[in-house]
Amino acid sequence: MTIMLFLLQDGITNGAIYALLGLALVLVFAVTRVILIPQGEFVTYGALTYATLSSGQVPGTARLAVAMGIVAFGLDLFAGRRSLHAALLGRAFAINILLPAAILALTTSLAGRQHLIAVNIALSLSIVGTIGLFLYRIAFQPIAHTSVLVLLIASVGCHLALQGFGLVFFGAEGQRGPALSDAVFTVDPLRFTGQSIAIYAVTVALIAGLWLFFGFTLTGKALRATAVNRLGARLVGIRTALSGQIAFLLASVIGAVSGILIVPITTLYYDTGFLIGLKGFVAAIIGGLVSYPLTAIAALLVGSVEAFSSFYASNFKEVIVFTLIIPVLLLRSLAAPAVEEEKD
Amino acid sequence: MIAMAQRLPIIGFALVMAAIPFIPGMPPFWIVLLDNIGLSALVAMGLVLLTGVGGLTSFGQAAFCGFGAYTTAVLTTTYGLSPWLTLPLSLLVSGIAAVALGLVTVRLSGHYLPLGTIAWGLGLFYLFSKLEFLGRNDGISGIPPLAIGGLRMIDPGSIYFAIWIAVVLCALLTMNLLDSRTGRAIRALRRGHVAAEAFGIQTPRAKLLVFIYAAVLAGLSGWLYAHFQRAANPTPFGAQAGIEYLFIAVVGGAGYVWGGVLGAAIVVILKEILQSYLPLVFHGEGQLETIVFGILLVALLQLAPTGVWPWLTAHIPFRLNRKRPDTSLALPPRARAALTPDVLLQVDHARKQFGGVIAVNDVSFDVQAREIVALIGPNGAGKSTTFNLITGVLTSSGGTISVLGRKIGNATPQQVVKLGISRTFQHVKLVPDMTVLENVAIGAHLRGQAGALASMFRLDRADEAKLLAEAARQIERVGLTAHIDALAGSLALGQQRIVEIARALCVDPMLLLLDEPAAGLRHLEKQQLANLLRQLRDGGMSVLLVEHDMGFVMDLADRIVVLDFGTKIAEGTPEAIKANPDVIRAYLGAVA
Numbered sequence: 062m063t064i065m066l067f068l069l070q071d072g073i074t075n076g077a078i079y080a081l082l083g084l085a086l087v088l089v090f091a092v093t094r095v096i097l098i099p100q101g102e103f104v105t106y107g108a109l110t111y112a113t114l115s116s117g118q119v120p121g122t123a124r125l126a127v128a129m130g131i132v133a134f135g136l137d138l139f140a141g142r143r144s145l146h147a148a149l150l151g152r153a154f155a156i157n158i159l160l161p162a163a164i165l166a167l168t169t170s171l172a173g174r175q176h177l178i179a180v181n182i183a184l185s186l187s188i189v190g191t192i193g194l195f196l197y198r199i200a201f202q203p204i205a206h207t208s209v210l211v212l213l214i215a216s217v218g219c220h221l222a223l224q225g226f227g228l229v230f231f232g233a234e235g236q237r238g239p240a241l242s243d244a245v246f247t248v249d250p251l252r253f254t255g256q257s258i259a260i261y262a263v264t265v266a267l268i269a270g271l272w273l274f275f276g277f278t279l280t281g282k283a284l285r286a287t288a289v290n291r292l293g294a295r296l297v298g299i300r301t302a303l304s305g306q307i308a309f310l311l312a313s314v315i316g317a318v319s320g321i322l323i324v325p326i327t328t329l330y331y332d333t334g335f336l337i338g339l340k341g342f343v344a345a346i347i348g349g350l351v352s353y354p355l356t357a358i359a360a361l362l363v364g365s366v367e368a369f370s371s372f373y374a375s376n377f378k379e380v381i382v383f384t385l386i387i388p389v390l391l392l393r394s395l396a397a398p399a400v401e402e403e404k405d
Numbered sequence: 406m407i408a409m410a411q412r413l414p415i416i417g418f419a420l421v422m423a424a425i426p427f428i429p430g431m432p433p434f435w436i437v438l439l440d441n442i443g444l445s446a447l448v449a450m451g452l453v454l455l456t457g458v459g460g461l462t463s464f465g466q467a468a469f470c471g472f473g474a475y476t477t478a479v480l481t482t483t484y485g486l487s488p489w490l491t492l493p494l495s496l497l498v499s500g501i502a503a504v505a506l507g508l509v510t511v512r513l514s515g516h517y518l519p520l521g522t523i524a525w526g527l528g529l530f531y532l533f534s535k536l537e538f539l540g541r542n543d544g545i546s547g548i549p550p551l552a553i554g555g556l557r558m559i560d561p562g563s564i565y566f567a568i569w570i571a572v573v574l575c576a577l578l579t580m581n582l583l584d585s586r587t588g589r590a591i592r593a594l595r596r597g598h599v600a601a602e603a604f605g606i607q608t609p610r611a612k613l614l615v616f617i618y619a620a621v622l623a624g625l626s627g628w629l630y631a632h633f634q635r636a637a638n639p640t641p642f643g644a645q646a647g648i649e650y651l652f653i654a655v656v657g658g659a660g661y662v663w664g665g666v667l668g669a670a671i672v673v674i675l676k677e678i679l680q681s682y683l684p685l686v687f688h689g690e691g692q693l694e695t696i697v698f699g700i701l702l703v704a705l706l707q708l709a710p711t712g713v714w715p716w717l718t719a720h721i722p723f724r725l726n727r728k729r730p731d732t733s734l735a736l737p738p739r740a741r742a743a744l745t746p747d748v749l750l751q752v753d754h755a756r757k758q759f760g761g762v763i764a765v766n767d768v769s770f771d772v773q774a775r776e777i778v779a780l781i782g783p784n785g786a787g788k789s790t791t792f793n794l795i796t797g798v799l800t801s802s803g804g805t806i807s808v809l810g811r812k813i814g815n816a817t818p819q820q821v822v823k824l825g826i827s828r829t830f831q832h833v834k835l836v837p838d839m840t841v842l843e844n845v846a847i848g849a850h851l852r853g854q855a856g857a858l859a860s861m862f863r864l865d866r867a868d869e870a871k872l873l874a875e876a877a878r879q880i881e882r883v884g885l886t887a888h889i890d891a892l893a894g895s896l897a898l899g900q901q902r903i904v905e906i907a908r909a910l911c912v913d914p915m916l917l918l919l920d921e922p923a924a925g926l927r928h929l930e931k932q933q934l935a936n937l938l939r940q941l942r943d944g945g946m947s948v949l950l951v952e953h954d955m956g957f958v959m960d961l962a963d964r965i966v967v968l969d970f971g972t973k974i975a976e977g978t979p980e981a982i983k984a985n986p987d988v989i990r991a992y993l994g995a996v997a
Binding site for chain 1: 456462509510513517519520521523524525527528531532535648651652655693694695696697698699700701702703706707710
């Protein structure tokens with residue numbers, strides 16, 4: 062019985078992280094139709110940037126953000142070449158050049174001089190957030206109108222490139238970061254660390270936040286409208302490119318948050334994120350890529366199944382987690398709508 | 406349709422490939438590269454059919470290579486079977502795995518499918534690396550080489566022939582398959598189910614077929630790989646490899662068989678170059694080739710989303726002439742019940758509710774033999790929904806629909822078309838990248854018999870010639886012979902509607918359902934259409950049409966049924982309808 066409780070606790074902690082990633086995936090898919098394979102890279106970038114900063118060094122991701130900003134600026138200039146005016150130029154310059162440059166400057170000046178966890182977290186999130194933003198601008202915005210398949214393959218390309226950069230920046234060695242809090246308290250027989258409480262709290266807060274954002278704010282509704290019909294959204298004055306950028310910004314920040322939450326408990330390598338992200342996928346698929354609450358519940362299920370199978374059949378842990386999807390797919394097949402038309 | 410002249414490039418290609426190893430001073434390294442290209446090309450070819458043509462994206466093909474490779478690895482090492490004996494078994498195992506996974510996966514819509522394939526691809530990869538009898542992470546080594554008599558294919562130069570013979574043969578079989586009755590059914594899949602099913606194509610079965618076909622090609626590649634490497638371990642069958650195969654297909658051109666081969670060449674060579682030169686330039690830091698690879702891929706999708714092959718063929722100056730079908734070949738008429746009752750179609754209190762909206766509210770009417778009935782009404786009156794109820798696209802919420810006095814209940818579209826009811830669509834549903842002839846031939850799908858295997862081995866030619874002859878005759882009948890080889894997507898919208906009529910006529914129907922056939926036609930074309938429909942009626946066919954052009958309807962129809970907000974408000978001859986106050990009110994408002 063105690064073992065069961067331990068396993069369940071473990072599963073819920075993991076599941077909370079998968080829930081966050083699943084939510085980000087649903088969010089990005091719903092707005093841009095991109096199936097975000099590089100979500101896992103946002104996790105590792107967030108975690109390892111935080112760990113690198115904590116050890117007093119300047120992470121390579123800050124420089125990557127600057128480089129991507131320059132490319133994004135070039136694309137903005139090219140796209141707007143027929144109607145270049147000062148306001149457009151100024152805005153593009155501020156977002157694409159000044160912002161990442163300022164973050165890099167701040168990172169370089171602060172690295173190694175202070176050890177405030179909050180500052181390191183803020184820096185990590187802004188670095189990964191800008192990378193996410195520019196990733197959409199560079200890789201997806203020019204092909205935003207194409208089919209889900211083309212977007213998916215581009216997404217795989219981004220995953221490969223980002224994972225390769227991850228190896229360059231962080232090396233093949235695994236890293237851990239400092240915990241957010243050292244507090245521990247016991248509810249017999251379970252032992253709760255401050256870290257796991259933080260995981261639960263952040264997950265719940267983000268889920269509630271997303272729900273409020275999409276349900277009750279104009280920007281949230283505009284994002285949903287973009288998902289349903291890009292042309293229609295443009296006709297009523299929604300800037301669809303901006304919607305995509307916001308979605309990627311949110312997803313990358315959520316990914317980085319998850320990374321920062323887990324890096325104190327598990328050692329992360331440059332390529333760990335892919336597998337973690339895929340488990341978020343399993344949850345997102347169970348949730349049908351549309352429902353936030355269903356995805357969150359599914360993620361907890363995935364986490365628990367993983368915890369139990371790593372205890373009872375550790376060899377087949379991954380097999381079990383990934384085949385979990387088959388019965389779900391079967392159910393979805395049976396319930397699939399009869400009329401499916403012209404998707405490309 | 407592929408005449409000998411069109412086979413010539415393939416024969417030329419085969420000869421060039423056969424000559425390459427005999428070039429003096431050919432570095433063995435290049436032969437290994439070509440071996441790898443051939444192995445990838447086989448998998449990519451399956452993906453072309455599955456993804457590019459059939460519209461089913463799979464990231465899991467590498468797992469099927471694994472089934473092929475491990476089957477032969479276990480059977481040849483543990484049980485000492487001959488590799489030639491394990492070939493059919495390897496293909497069989499891949500095929501059976503595909504049936505099991507396919508039954509679950511192919512029914513999924515759009516993006517669930519690729520995600521599902523990533524998931525089971527990973528699951529199978531971990532399974533391969535954990536199972537004791539597959540040697541876990543170390544895999545199985547000491548697999549015997551392929552041997553013919555005394556010739557043991559140990560070096561890359563000799564298995565080269567086995568690999569490339571397989572590639573060329575599979576390319577031929579695949580092209581044969583695509584250019585056939587089954588091939589047209591597969592090519593229609595990507596544009597959705599409704600049109601294909603309206604002509605009797607069992608779409609789930611067609612999808613499962615391509616899924617199995619792609620898996621068997623991957624299994625063949627795996628079998629060759631195992632005997633080429635003489636070892637099998639889980640790494641080349643993981644998610645990364647599955648992703649790479651899809652790349653290959655997309656880079657080369659996912660819609661084209663030779664795009665798969667070209668893509669394999671581009672990707673394999675590119676990877677080789679990147680792996681050997683990048684470390685020199687950047688002093689060996691990390692996996693630079695993956696970075697460049699990823700970036701190139703994204704760039705390629707932005708610049709040439711359809712791949713390299715179509716871009717290449719667009720620059721070839723000459724075009725092969727297509728052979729015209731011999732229209733003297735006759736297809737036997739569809740077996741039809743004797744028209745004993747005069748009522749062909751009886752719609753009795755048909756009802757369709759979408760949640761709280763009643764789209765069709767207890768509508769009753771009938772269509773007699775040799776009669777043109779028009780269904781009219783303002784927008785949103787429920788006309789197209791009525792069509793969808795009759796043809797089985799939607800299941801009715803109540804009422805009965807009978808054909809020749811027999812209730813058809815909730816028949817599937819495929820069953821309805823078998824009864825001799827064919828239709829056109831309000832929003833044209835043709836396959837835009839197929840020719841007019843091929844599109845129209847889909848209409849004759851149920852009147853042919855040839856299956857996938859017969860098509861691959863060209864045993865379907867007699868059957869196929871008759872189908873194409875019938876299609877050509879119907880195209881002539883509607884007056885589009887000038888456009889017979891044009892791509893359907895290149896025609897004007899009005900002409901596309903006429904192509905749909907020709908396709909529906911290929912069914913040899915007793916009742917033709919036309920949804921706004923005259924929309925987008927010019928005055929003269931409308932007159933031609935009206936003449937054609939009168940001819941069809943005089944030849945014994947009945948027509949039920951939805952149309953907004955009142956002049957056209959009043960001039961043509963024998964009887965008119967008027968719907969408004971889902972309810973029938975009037976029925977009668979054109980003269981009676983013109984004078985009916987309810988109809989005038991529905992169209993023009995109360996005061997008129």
